[in-house]
Amino acid sequence: MNFDTSLWLVFILIGLATTLPRASFIVLGNRVTLPGVVQRALRYAPAAALAAIVVPDLLVVGNELQVFNPKLAAGCAAVTASVLWRNPWLPFIAGMTVLLGLRFGLGL
Amino acid sequence: MTSSFRTGAREGFAAFLPLSVGLVPWALVMGMAMISTGFSPLQAMGMNVIVFAGTAQLGTLPLIAAEAPIWLIIMTALALNLRFVIFSAAIAPGFRGTRLAERWLAGHLLTDGVFAVCLDKMLHNDDPRWRLGYFLAPAAWSWLLWQVFALIGILAAAYIPRQWSLEFMANIALIVLLVPMARVRPMLIAAIIGGTSATLLRNLPLRLGVIVGICAGIAAGFAAENIEHRNKQP
Helix, strand or coil: CCCCCHHHHHHHHHHHHHHHHHHHHHHHHHHCCCCHHHHHHHCCHHHHHHHHHHHHHHHEECCEECCCCHHHHHHHHHHHHHHHCCCCCHHHHHHHHHHHHHHHHCCC | CCHHHHHHHHHHHHHHHHHHCCHHHHHHHHHHHHHHHCCCHHHHHHHHHHHCCHHHHHHHHHHHHCCCCHHHHHHHHHHHHCHHHHHHHHHHHHHCCCCHHHHHHHHHHCCHHHHHHHHHHHHCCCCHHHHHHHHHHHHHHHHHHHHHHHHHHHHHHCCCCHHHCCCHHHHHHHHHHHHHHCCCHHHHHHHHHHHHHHHHCCCCHHHHHHHHHHHHHHHHHHHHHHHHHHHHCC
16 A cells, blocks of 8 residues: 555544644643543443444455454453453454464355 | 642652553554555545544544545544533543743643543632642653654554455444443443444445534433433432
């Protein structure tokens, strides 16, 4: 894939989109407060966004919904590992083992 | 640098050091995922330095790879980092009496881990210099670890064959972030609705399905919270 100079523009814009929320109240000080309703709604943004990014990638193969596919199996392995153990490496090891095992071992 | 800044820095660093090990696999995965997306090592390090926000970096990689429109990439990064508006509001009193430039720096360096470690003591100490040291030392240490291990990941990824699908590690990383959130029921509902609607709406133009999914997920989580709350009342 080819990425040109516009990629750097994208980085800068993503940088702004991530720094402005973090800096917002620290820079503004206590002059402004956030309504409780907004605070409560904002808490759901990351979970919704993470799922909106990951789930389609696990369920869709070549634009078709496919429940039995190596990526979904690997995702389930990663979920199981992170539910059961605190070790930060295990989900990666479990997920990649299942993905590569199914791809190379079973040729899926 | 005043001596109370140094004392604060030492104490903050000591409090954060054991936790900071957890950053290592993330940074390695981040480095490898950026290379798997197709970035050059310079581009990957550029993103890592400019953005310095793991979730938003990992979350926008698939969109960048799919050549999604810029505004969608920005909106997604924003959605992934909106929780920091709340963190920022909570920790803001800890920065009273510090200069504007220091506040911007502190804002850029704010991460989940540093927030969790620093919040309490920053709100209960009267010395602004001590507080700034207590925040900046762990924050700068996180930054350094993040950059160093991302670079190691970047260099290692260049020697790993593409068939190994290392880019999938970005998905695993996002799953690992999602799992502890989804232990709370409304949060789980937000994730299920967000994921399902983004999947069903994947053919919308401009990959709008992601944004619609995020909005639907937020609405569903919020509604579930309100229903739960109402049921608890006598």
